[in-house]
Amino acid sequence: MEQLRETLKGHHLRTTTCREDVLLTFMNKKNALSHGDLEGALGENYDRVTIYRTLKTFLEKGIIHKVLDDEGLRYALCSHQCSEEKHQHDHIHFKCNECGKTNCLENLHIPNVALPAGYQPESFNLLIQGKCPECLGNN
Amino acid sequence: MEQLRETLKGHHLRTTTCREDVLLTFMNKKNALSHGDLEGALGENYDRVTIYRTLKTFLEKGIIHKVLDDEGLRYALCSHQCSEEKHQHDHIHFKCNECGKTNCLENLHIPNVALPAGYQPESFNLLIQGKCPECLGNN
DNA sequence: AAAAACACTGCAACATCGTTGCAAGTGTTA
DNA sequence: TAACACTTGCAACGATGTTGCAGTGTTTTT
Ligand SMILES: [Mn+2]
Ligand SMILES: [Mn+2]
Ligand SMILES: [Zn+2]
Ligand SMILES: [Zn+2]
Numbered sequence: 001m002e003q004l005r006e007t008l009k010g011h012h013l014r015t016t017t018c019r020e021d022v023l024l025t026f027m028n029k030k031n032a033l034s035h036g037d038l039e040g041a042l043g044e045n046y047d048r049v050t051i052y053r054t055l056k057t058f059l060e061k062g063i064i065h066k067v068l069d070d071e072g073l074r075y076a077l078c079s080h081q082c083s084e085e086k087h088q089h090d091h092i093h094f095k096c097n098e099c100g101k102t103n104c105l106e107n108l109h110i111p112n113v114a115l116p117a118g119y120q121p122e123s124f125n126l127l128i129q130g131k132c133p134e135c136l137g138n139n
Numbered sequence: 140m141e142q143l144r145e146t147l148k149g150h151h152l153r154t155t156t157c158r159e160d161v162l163l164t165f166m167n168k169k170n171a172l173s174h175g176d177l178e179g180a181l182g183e184n185y186d187r188v189t190i191y192r193t194l195k196t197f198l199e200k201g202i203i204h205k206v207l208d209d210e211g212l213r214y215a216l217c218s219h220q221c222s223e224e225k226h227q228h229d230h231i232h233f234k235c236n237e238c239g240k241t242n243c244l245e246n247l248h249i250p251n252v253a254l255p256a257g258y259q260p261e262s263f264n265l266l267i268q269g270k271c272p273e274c275l276g277n278n
Numbered sequence: 279a280a281a282a283a284c285a286c287t288g289c290a291a292c293a294t295c296g297t298t299g300c301a302a303g304t305g306t307t308a
Numbered sequence: 309t310a311a312c313a314c315t316t317g318c319a320a321c322g323a324t325g326t327t328g329c330a331g332t333g334t335t336t337t338t
Contacts, residue, residue: 014334016286035324047288052325068207068266072324094258110265111250118272119233125266126249127207133257153305155315174295186317191296211295 011061011083018046022054023063031101032067032074032093060084067093067102068125076104090124096132103132150200150222157185161193162202170240171206171213171232199223206232206241207264215243229263235271242271 004020013019025041026033038051055075058064062082067074082088090109095102110126143162144154152158164180165172177190194214197203201221206213221227229248234241249265 014285018287048324049289049326050287053286066209068209068264070205070207070212070264073209092252094254097261105255108252108255111252113231113247113250113265113267115233115267116244116247116272118275119267120270120275121267122236122269123267125207125209125264125268126252127264128252128254128258128260128262129264130261131259133255136257136259153314155304157316187295188297188318189316192315 007063011063013057013061018042018050018054019057021045022051022058026064026075026077031103032069032076034069034072034074036072037074062087065089067104068127069095069102070127070129074102076102079104079106087123093125093127094132095127095129096135097129098131098135101132102127146202150202152196152200157181157189157193158196160184161190161197165203165214165216170242171208171215173208173211173213175211176213201226204228206243207266208234208241209266209268213241215241218243218245232264232266233271234266234268235274236268237270237274240271241266 004023005015007023008015008019021042022038025038029037035051035055038055039048042051055064059066059075061084062078064075065078065082065087067076076093078087078089080088092105092108092110093102094105110124113121115121143159146162147154147158160181161177164177168176174190174194177194178187181190194203198205198214200223201217203214204217204221204226206215215232217226217228219227231244231247231249232241233244249263252260254260
């Protein structure tokens with residue numbers, strides 16, 4: 001609980017109950033969340049628009065990052081110290097086609113790619129889809 | 140023009156003007172297109188819904204594939220012989236943050252990744268964002 | 279302590295995106 | 309020709325995302 005405020009303070013954001021709850025939701029569920037997921041979890045307490053704006057703010061401040069998906073955008077916590085200036089990610093995301101959950105594989109890095117001459121890379125997003133360990137166990 | 144009908148026939152689809160025009164649009168513009176792009180190009184000739192359905196059909200038949208994006212889904216032609224049964228892609232996509240265009244780098248393959256035990260991969264999507272050769276030239 | 283400036287939220291209104299059902303039209307098959 | 313299957317447009321709807329504004333609460337300044 002106190003850690004939440006630390007995180008917000010650390011990114012120069014005021015502590016509000018909506019921000020605390022959104023942050024808490026990300027920490028409880030460990031997989032990537034869509035706006036709809038958050039609205040489902042917190043929609044009775046906060047307006048849709050407020051949740052959108054909270055996500056936008058968290059993105060800008062480096063608290064969460066986008067997770068590409070084949071059916072809609074999701075978001076996940078930045079584990080390392082991202083800030084408003086530097087938003088660096090090079091880890092892999094895995095989406096299970098069975099349970100539908102998408103997770104950050106934080107310690108699995110995207111391999112280097114030798115781009116053709118003239119391309120200047122700035123950021124990378126690798127999504128691997130398949131079956132997750134849990135779903136493979138239950139069958 | 141005749142090649143269009145070949146492609147449609149080859150995937151067991153009737154030749155219709157909408158399908159021809161959508162296919163033609165993909166071949167003319169070389170970058171990945173969103174539904175909105177197609178609606179902008181063909182919207183006066185065909186209903187929005189028809190374009191949605193055409194995209195869905197092309198996806199199922201293996202004529203186009205999804206291209207993940209940080210602001211919305213796009214689609215691009217499958218260059219190799221994808222079919223209704225087998226939809227295999229392992230090439231890299233590049234999105235230019237300057238001009239906004241996303242392209243298939245057909246002959247640049249996604250490197251192998253050693254997933255942790257228990258994960259069963261099925262498909263891969265790698266999007267690299269940065270500046271494209273054209274935009275780097277013009278400045 | 280009071281005033282001014284700023285930040286956050288909810289609400290309404292709107293725009294875009296995507297899906298579904300149905301009826302009419304067109305092509306294919308028998 | 310008659311039956312059938314596929315394709316399209318239209319209408320209606322639901323989901324997703326954005327913007328402006330007014331009310332409230334915080335922070336900063338005087
Ligand atoms: Mn991640
Ligand atoms: Mn591609
Ligand atoms: Zn799973
Ligand atoms: Zn460019």
